[in-house]
Amino acid sequence: MTIRLKANTGATPGDEKQPPQRLNRALHVLTIVSFFFPFATVKGCSGEVARSYTGFELIGKDLAMLLAGVLLLAALLFALSFRRRVLTTMRRGMVQAFKALLSALAIQATFVATGMTFLFYAVHVEIGFYLCMGSWFGLYLLSMNTAIRQVVLARKGCRESPPPFGLALAVLLALAHLLTIWWSEPNSLAEVMLGTLAGLSFAAPVILMAMLAAVRYRQGRPSVSGPS
Numbered sequence: 559m560t561i562r563l564k565a566n567t568g569a570t571p572g573d574e575k576q577p578p579q580r581l582n583r584a585l586h587v588l589t590i591v592s593f594f595f596p597f598a599t600v601k602g603c604s605g606e607v608a609r610s611y612t613g614f615e616l617i618g619k620d621l622a623m624l625l626a627g628v629l630l631l632a633a634l635l636f637a638l639s640f641r642r643r644v645l646t647t648m649r650r651g652m653v654q655a656f657k658a659l660l661s662a663l664a665i666q667a668t669f670v671a672t673g674m675t676f677l678f679y680a681v682h683v684e685i686g687f688y689l690c691m692g693s694w695f696g697l698y699l700l701s702m703n704t705a706i707r708q709v710v711l712a713r714k715g716c717r718e719s720p721p722p723f724g725l726a727l728a729v730l731l732a733l734a735h736l737l738t739i740w741w742s743e744p745n746s747l748a749e750v751m752l753g754t755l756a757g758l759s760f761a762a763p764v765i766l767m768a769m770l771a772a773v774r775y776r777q778g779r780p781s782v783s784g785p786s
Contacts, residue, residue: 702763
């Protein structure tokens with residue numbers, strides 16, 4: 559009988575290799591490509607001739623400088639996607655939640671930069687804007703899906719229930735959002751809904767991070783056992 563000894567690689571059962579990145583990379587590339595297309599067509603109120611601006615042309619204009627950050631972020635995440643590594647369930651969840659947060663930030667920056675740069679003009683968004691926003695939204699959903707699955711796995715591997723850090727943070731963020739709505743006095747229900755969706759896109763990944771931190775906190779404390 560032959561006995562085969564398996565080498566100890568130092569990986570735990572919860573460790574996972576980085577998943578295939580082809581879809582993520584395609585979305586990063588699509589984000590960069592979108593800057594070659596028209597982002598907005600602008601027309602003055604005095605009957606001026608309408609002019610279209612590509613994403614690259616918008617980068618040099620006031621608030622549109624935010625688009626430079628969006629472009630650099632897409633290029634950075636694309637480069638990092640080629641890095642091969644083995645991550646624990648906890649760390650992978652944190653990374654994916656942070657990527658979702660960055661995607662939400664990129665969506666908000668693209669929206670603000672394109673809409674607020676020509677504040678006193680009639681602005682019609684074009685295909686480049688939709689491609690950029692759609693790519694980041696797809697990346698947000700992919701990252702959130704992976705982060706949620708990692709949170710579920712991490713909680714299953716925790717012997718005792720972790721403290722409700724995520725729930726406490728969710729309550730605080732909800733109260734802060736309600737106070738913001740009350741102070742800002744929105745003009746319509748649509749404005750309230752848009753602000754709520756934007757706030758939720760930022761809050762969701764942060765809450766997942768808090769839930770993972772709660773699991774880490776519980777695992778770092780000695781378990782309480784009853785009398786033998």
